[in-house]
Amino acid sequence: MISVEKKDGFNVKISRRLREATSHKLDIYLFVPGELGLNTHVVPESEFYHNAIHVKRTYYSDTHHLPLVHSRLASRGKLSSEQYRLSLSLYAYQYVVALETSTREVLNGDEETRLEQLQELVDLALGILKRLRRNTPSDDGMLQYYVNIDNYLSWATEQRLLSLIVSLPPGEEYQSVRERLREICEAESAYRDDQNYNSSHAIQDPERMSNKMRLLRRLIEHPVTLGAQVQELGKGEEKLVKGTATAIVMIFVTLLVLQANHVLSHLTTLFVLVLAVIYALREVFKDDLRNTLWRWLRKGRPKWRRHYFDANSGKLVGRQLEWFDYQRVHKLDEDILAVRRANVTQREEIVLHYGSSSRMSPTRYLSGYEEVRETLLLDLDVLSRLMDKGAHDVYRLVEGEVACETVEKRYLVNLVTRQAQGERQATIQRWKIIMNRSRIIEIEAVT
Numbered sequence: 174m175i176s177v178e179k180k181d182g183f184n185v186k187i188s189r190r191l192r193e194a195t196s197h198k199l200d201i202y203l204f205v206p207g208e209l210g211l212n213t214h215v216v217p218e219s220e221f222y223h224n225a226i227h228v229k230r231t232y233y234s235d236t237h238h239l240p241l242v243h244s245r246l247a248s249r250g251k252l253s254s255e256q257y258r259l260s261l262s263l264y265a266y267q268y269v270v271a272l273e274t275s276t277r278e279v280l281n282g283d284e285e286t287r288l289e290q291l292q293e294l295v296d297l298a299l300g301i302l303k304r305l306r307r308n309t310p311s312d313d314g315m316l317q318y319y320v321n322i323d324n325y326l327s328w329a330t331e332q333r334l335l336s337l338i339v340s341l342p343p344g345e346e347y348q349s350v351r352e353r354l355r356e357i358c359e360a361e362s363a364y365r366d367d368q369n370y371n372s373s374h375a376i377q378d379p380e381r382m383s384n385k386m387r388l389l390r391r392l393i394e395h396p397v398t399l400g401a402q403v404q405e406l407g408k409g410e411e412k413l414v415k416g417t418a419t420a421i422v423m424i425f426v427t428l429l430v431l432q433a434n435h436v437l438s439h440l441t442t443l444f445v446l447v448l449a450v451i452y453a454l455r456e457v458f459k460d461d462l463r464n465t466l467w468r469w470l471r472k473g474r475p476k477w478r479r480h481y482f483d484a485n486s487g488k489l490v491g492r493q494l495e496w497f498d499y500q501r502v503h504k505l506d507e508d509i510l511a512v513r514r515a516n517v518t519q520r521e522e523i524v525l526h527y528g529s530s531s532r533m534s535p536t537r538y539l540s541g542y543e544e545v546r547e548t549l550l551l552d553l554d555v556l557s558r559l560m561d562k563g564a565h566d567v568y569r570l571v572e573g574e575v576a577c578e579t580v581e582k583r584y585l586v587n588l589v590t591r592q593a594q595g596e597r598q599a600t601i602q603r604w605k606i607i608m609n610r611s612r613i614i615e616i617e618a619v620t
């Protein structure tokens with residue numbers, strides 16, 4: 174299954190897991206309202222791909238929501254500084270991802286079991302932090318990594334628990350768990366102060382603290398993130414098409430010149446004008462012919478190839494082919510249209526399609542890992558620029574009185590994904606993205 178959530182700014186985070194060595198196919202369809210006037214002239218396909226689509230893959234495992242690298246920490250004394258950094262980053266990354274996933278599941282889960290899930294979540298989080306702090310390294314090189322990661326995990330745990338306090342429904346049944354969460358947050362804040370992890374200026378400035386923690390998060394993710402190289406396909410074919418189009422046009426131009434020379438045997442003003450018209454037509458039709466041949470040759474074929482490498486060993490661990498193009502609603506597959514539930518008013522929508530087909534090699538993964546987690550950030554800022562920043566009044570009756578409310582202009586963008594692994598049946602999902610010119614307001618899953 175694929176999960177979708179909103180992030181900072183206009184970013185939409187699309188996450189999935191690749192578990193096996195079979196091929197993996199993904200299609201993402203973005204249904205954009207036609208009133209925005211989006212087309213290939215406003216935002217070319219290559220520009221949208223490079224500026225609005227950011228793909229990242231990391232090692233991942235969720236067995237009991239705990240990292241599979243406890244044994245690595247147990248043998249800490251036998252590891253080099255670089256190996257210790259890798260093992261600690263794996264430990265921290267698994268914990269952060271599990272904490273983010275678990276808190277989201279608790280808030281969206283069944284209310285009857287929410288209290289029990291909260292207690293289990295808190296116990297697991299405290300247990301992991303306790304195991305981490307049980308073995309503080311004495312080596313200065315290792316201690317530097319430990320301090321940075323311990324600092325971030327403490328802050329991230331506090332932030333997640335504070336968000337739980339804010340998001341929990343009101344009621345006395347949650348009062349005790351709120352008190353416990355508040356106590357843990359206060360204890361983590363006091364712990365960082367006792368360890369002198371952050372300066373007083375950073376503590377008093379939330380923006381400065383947030384930026385520092387964002388850098389520490391990148392420090393954690395770097396060793397577990399697969400390196401990627403993107404290669405644009407069709408460069409040689411593009412040159413061939415350009416040469417072929419030029420040759421075809423020149424053949425017709427030469428024939429026309431010979432015919433004109435036969436009819437107008439003397440060098441006259443009329444002959445010069447005819448030559449000028451012929452060469453003008455050459456410049457016009459050469460580009461049109463080249464573009465037509467290029468679109469015909471590349472239609473339906475991948476435009477980019479992405480190579481994935483292990484960040485530690487440098488080994489090639491997988492390849493991926495990628496597509497991106499504009500499509501029309503009536504040309505989409507029936508299963509996509511059925512999920513979209515397109516009607517007459519929605520046929521003017523512009524569809525942005527991103528597709529990928531990948532095959533990974535788990536035998537070359539880092540020892541202890543058999544799957545990766547793909548995170549695709551979709552930046553919709555390019556769409557927000559086309560939106561109107563307006564508002565209008567809405568009137569309604571409230572207890573016999575007329576009330577006037579000013580509402581902002583919002584836009585609805587539909588996101589449909591289709592994922593297939595090997596020969597299994599594809600899974601199709603849909604979300605509604607409600608946004609305006611200033612921000613993404615809400616992302617709603619549609620069942």
